[in-house]
Amino acid sequence: MKQNKALYFVPYTFWLILFVIAPILLIIYQSFFNIHDDFTLENYQTYFQSGTYLKMTLNSFWYAFLITLFTLLISYPTAYLLTKTKHKQLWLLLIILPTWINLLLKAYAFIGIFSMNGTANQFLSFMGIAPQQILFTDASFLFVATYIEIPFMILPIYNALEELNPSLISASYDLGANSWQTFRRVVFPLSLTGVKSGVQAVFIPSLSLFMLTRLIGGNRVITLGTAIEQHFLVTENWGMGSTIGVFLIIAMVLTMLLTGEKKKKGAIR
Amino acid sequence: MKRLALLGGLIAAVCGVLIFANHQLNRAQGITSGNTFSLYNWGDYIDPELITKFEEETGYVVSYETFDSNEAMYTKIKQGGTNYDMAVPSEYMIERMIDENMLEELDHTQIKGLDNIDQQFLDLPFDPDNQYSIPYFWGTLGIIYNDKFVKEGEIQHWEDLWKPAFADSVMLIDGAREIMGLSLNSMGHSLNSKNDAELAAAAEKLDHLTPNVKAIVADEIKMYMIQEESSVAVTFSGEAAEMLYENEHLHYVIPNEGTNLWFDNIVIPNTAKNKEAAYAFINFMLEPENAAQNAEYIGYSTPNEEAVKLMPEEITEDEQFYPSDETMKHMEVYENLGQEYIGIYNDYFLEFKMHRK
Numbered sequence: 001m002k003q004n005k006a007l008y009f010v011p012y013t014f015w016l017i018l019f020v021i022a023p024i025l026l027i028i029y030q031s032f033f034n035i036h037d038d039f040t041l042e043n044y045q046t047y048f049q050s051g052t053y054l055k056m057t058l059n060s061f062w063y064a065f066l067i068t069l070f071t072l073l074i075s076y077p078t079a080y081l082l083t084k085t086k087h088k089q090l091w092l093l094l095i096i097l098p099t100w101i102n103l104l105l106k107a108y109a110f111i112g113i114f115s116m117n118g119t120a121n122q123f124l125s126f127m128g129i130a131p132q133q134i135l136f137t138d139a140s141f142l143f144v145a146t147y148i149e150i151p152f153m154i155l156p157i158y159n160a161l162e163e164l165n166p167s168l169i170s171a172s173y174d175l176g177a178n179s180w181q182t183f184r185r186v187v188f189p190l191s192l193t194g195v196k197s198g199v200q201a202v203f204i205p206s207l208s209l210f211m212l213t214r215l216i217g218g219n220r221v222i223t224l225g226t227a228i229e230q231h232f233l234v235t236e237n238w239g240m241g242s243t244i245g246v247f248l249i250i251a252m253v254l255t256m257l258l259t260g261e262k263k264k265k266g267a268i269r
Numbered sequence: 270m271k272r273l274a275l276l277g278g279l280i281a282a283v284c285g286v287l288i289f290a291n292h293q294l295n296r297a298q299g300i301t302s303g304n305t306f307s308l309y310n311w312g313d314y315i316d317p318e319l320i321t322k323f324e325e326e327t328g329y330v331v332s333y334e335t336f337d338s339n340e341a342m343y344t345k346i347k348q349g350g351t352n353y354d355m356a357v358p359s360e361y362m363i364e365r366m367i368d369e370n371m372l373e374e375l376d377h378t379q380i381k382g383l384d385n386i387d388q389q390f391l392d393l394p395f396d397p398d399n400q401y402s403i404p405y406f407w408g409t410l411g412i413i414y415n416d417k418f419v420k421e422g423e424i425q426h427w428e429d430l431w432k433p434a435f436a437d438s439v440m441l442i443d444g445a446r447e448i449m450g451l452s453l454n455s456m457g458h459s460l461n462s463k464n465d466a467e468l469a470a471a472a473e474k475l476d477h478l479t480p481n482v483k484a485i486v487a488d489e490i491k492m493y494m495i496q497e498e499s500s501v502a503v504t505f506s507g508e509a510a511e512m513l514y515e516n517e518h519l520h521y522v523i524p525n526e527g528t529n530l531w532f533d534n535i536v537i538p539n540t541a542k543n544k545e546a547a548y549a550f551i552n553f554m555l556e557p558e559n560a561a562q563n564a565e566y567i568g569y570s571t572p573n574e575e576a577v578k579l580m581p582e583e584i585t586e587d588e589q590f591y592p593s594d595e596t597m598k599h600m601e602v603y604e605n606l607g608q609e610y611i612g613i614y615n616d617y618f619l620e621f622k623m624h625r626k
Contacts, residue, residue: 035608035609035612050616052616052619052620052623055623056619056623059623111489115493115496115498116496116497116498117496117497117498133437133483135484135498136483136484214443214485214486214487215486215489218440218483218484218485218486219443219484219485219486219622220482220484220485220622222619222622222623226619226622227619230615230619231615233340234445234611234615235608235611235612235615236608236611237608237612240612
């Protein structure tokens with residue numbers, strides 16, 4: 001019987017080795033080669049010395065941080081209210097619905113909305129304000145990225161709040177806490193697991209968003225994804241592209257570690 | 270389990286029927302192995318009437334497939350499994366495909382009408398003696414502007430893009446060679462420069478362009494210019510031709526101090542199955558009447574000298590697409606700079622993109 005159970009893991013292990021571990025090893029291996037196919041640390045040297053790449057990394061982190069922050073600010077109250085509503089399933093469906101639509105299509109829709117003659121500017125002129133340049137600004141990029149990531153933040157937070165045992169809240173009130181104290185001391189700490197996985201689900205993909213940076217940001221916002229794409233497709237300097245990829249992976253692992261659940265504390269629950 | 274087997278069987282059966290139907294359809298269209306000519310071309314890059322005419326004249330059945338970038342075409346042919354008899358890559362891609370032995374060397378004895386092509390478009394550095402490719406269309410990199418926002422004559426040279434009047438209103442094409450090239454050209458240098466000092470100066474100059482740049486995008490330029498989102502853009506003449514067709518306020522300018530001259534040429538991939546048909550098609554397209562008809566339909570500039578004579582003067586006198594010899598003299602074809610310099614061009618371009626106002 002025990003052997004049988006182990007067998008179930010075979011397909012997944014295979015998958016893991018083939019599509020997760022092997023590619024990562026390949027990227028690391030690839031990153032040690034320069035364009036002349038010599039085995040060197042040159043790419044890492046370039047990364048730290050050029051300034052361009054460091055600046056780009058900081059840029060990526062900054063934008064990913066802002067996107068995550070805005071998503072969280074919108075998602076937490078939404079998820080909280082969602083648990084109080086009557087038709088939860090319907091609301092949830094409405095929130096998930098946009099994720100069924102391809103990212104590219106959504107980006108193009110926003111181009112239509114934000115352009116000079118778009119809906120947003122028509123509304124502005126209706127209000128008596130001259131048309132503004134909305135597309136290709138930081139604000140529009142952050143807006144669209146936040147919009148796209150919101151469902152991925154709401155869901156884990158909502159799940160964490162749903163799982164919350166209502167008797168804990170009753171107990172808190174019985175012990176004399178007011179509603180703010182209950183939220184601060186009971187509800188929020190218990191929903192932190194949801195917030196953490198939400199942050200992971202949003203921050204990590206935001207680090208390497210590169211299609212939106214071009215379509216909505218007009219390449220005025222540059223993230224690591226842009227550089228990786230360029231090195232693989234245009235300059236064919238796969239070594240440098242891989243090196244940037246390695247730093248992206250390191251950044252992701254760090255994020256996971258920082259936001260990951262700490263086993264010991266979790267056990268008390 | 271039984272249900273699963275049933276479902277699987279059903280799917281297999283449906284697939285079988287579809288394959289059979291496809292086969293029948295192909296037969297109905299006359300596509301059998303011997304007489305098919307498979308053309309791999311850019312989307313909407315040939316007058317459909319010419320395909321019908323070719324089919325009628327030669328009896329071949331044309332299967333027309335399209336690609337949207339040189340890289341996509343390259344990857345598909347490189348991977349194999351395709352049997353395109355003809356493709357239409359741009360010059361830098363032809364050079365690369367020659368290097369990688371992906372192209373069939375042309376048998377010039379089987380080609381009639383190569384002398385219809387203007388001498389200046391033959392024997393170019395990317396394909397000496399036209400051993401592998403025949404010119405199909407050519408074009409330039411230039412500036413397109415909207416006369417609602419920009420006065421005529423206000424933009425004539427690359428230098429004009431730097432004018433403070435165009436703050437936040439210029440769209441650039443997302444290509445390192447193009448943008449570094451225009452900066453080099455504006456300083457009177459070659460766009461194939463491998464001089465480090467010139468390149469550094471060109472990159473430095475680009476940083477001053479940043480306040481004028483609205484966005485650095487690719488194909489979307491077409492849509493934005495037609496919708497008048499932006500008043501000025503740097504783009505290729507081919508794209509420009511389509512924009513002019515859609516919006517009469519747009520005008521295309523070729524800076525006469527120098528710019529890029531590009532080509533889309535006909536080639537026969539190594540994997541071609543029906544080379545006879547490919548030669549028949551080359552000869553068909555070299556005929557002046559056909560080339561003229563095609564050029565009028567597509568709106569690009571034809572390299573076929575005899576065809577130009579057949580076309581209406583309002584097209585061939587148009588300096589936007591048939592520039593004067595004086596302007597032509599300063600144009601340059603992109604040379605393959607080698608990986609190291611392509612890297613340098615791209616690094617400068619990346620720095621330019623990151624430069625903030």
